[in-house]
Amino acid sequence: MSLVERDKKVIWHPYTQMKDAQNPIPIVRGEGVYVFDDQDKKYIDAVSSWWVNIHGHAHPYIAEKVSAQLKELEHVIFAGFTHEPAVKLAERLLPLLPGEQAKIFYSDNGSTAVEVALKMCLQYWNNSGNTQKKKVLAFKDAYHGDTFGAMSVSGRSIFTNPFNDLLFDVEFIDLPTAANISELKTKISKLQTQLSCFIFEPLILGAGGMQMYEAKYLDELLKVCQENDVLTIADEVMTGFGRTGTYFACEQLIYKPDIFCLSKGLTGGTMPMGVTSCGEKVFNAFLSDDKLKTLYHGHSFTANPVACAASLASLDILLADETLANIKRVEAQHKEFFKRIEDHPKVKTIRQTGTIIAIEWQTGNDTSYLNGLRDQLYNYFLAKGIILRPLGNIIYILPPYVISNNDLAYIYQTIQQALDEI
């Protein structure tokens, strides 16, 4: 039996309608921005394998560090025990994060990093004796993950539909603009006695369609939150580690959040790991002789040493001058492409932040995720050896930073062809 036939017998794929799913492509190896299938066909991974891979596939330096760690210590329980990779990673991450972050709490993925952040905020008020501040403020089209808490603070959509009744009540607001900022600020001050925290994806809503918004308006929201005792959580799961042109998107803000959520690029995309960081203020609210004020949360694989080793190796690469130069280069290439196609009649909107560029296809009236255009575009690019996963009628490029100008030019040229043909 072929791998695809065996797959069909035993596998249930994510975000996939298994009834009429296309055959999955068997990938046998990766190198730099490429993955290769079993016929040795090469694909450019233009979406960094769901936004996780920042330095390219099978990076030899990360592989070496991971392999060394595996032979030394693969895992140990993290309650009552500690190890060098976990402490070292925290020591290196904290000063890199914007503002004054003091502690790192480890988990397994982006959704769990968000769950931990929400629990920190809700229990912060509980521990402080305030029983009113129980609501979360979030953006209408936000995406914070697929577990129940993370789903609750994400926008209601076709993805959450079967569960909407069970999701906890959240106060949703629009993205801030010049037109609505004062209205949003008034809303926050009015609701402040009930608001525990504000969770947001800084500068860009990823799964919500790569919607971008300006740092200065986010700053205004953060300022009102701070003035009104509303804790703030920056979900940098997608934006972290250079994606928006700075190491963290929040570096582009004046006001800094209380809590950060990190995952995706943390290990360079080699293995799952999540981080929730917080400042002294949040941490101190859990220090008590009263055991009930403890943060009773943990995962079996908390602070897995191998994932920590991968993260440390990924940080070494990220902080090298060459990587920052690559990030700036990708950004500049995107900007030129932007100018070349912004006036194309099929381009409804185009936007760019850092290494991300998103193009919305002109579709007339039907813009739903389920219309055929998405699949048509996806297959068009696959046939040309490019992995792009449109969000409905929105095509975006979010590549590993090592992508060459040649490969970028090939992707741009193929998008231009698609615009002309589809």
Ligand SMILES: *Cc1c(COP(=O)(O)O)cnc(C)c1O
């Ligand atoms: C992907 C993502 C998550 C969820 O991360 P998982 O590792 O897929 O659980 C949370 N927040 C943002 C902003 C994301 O892009």
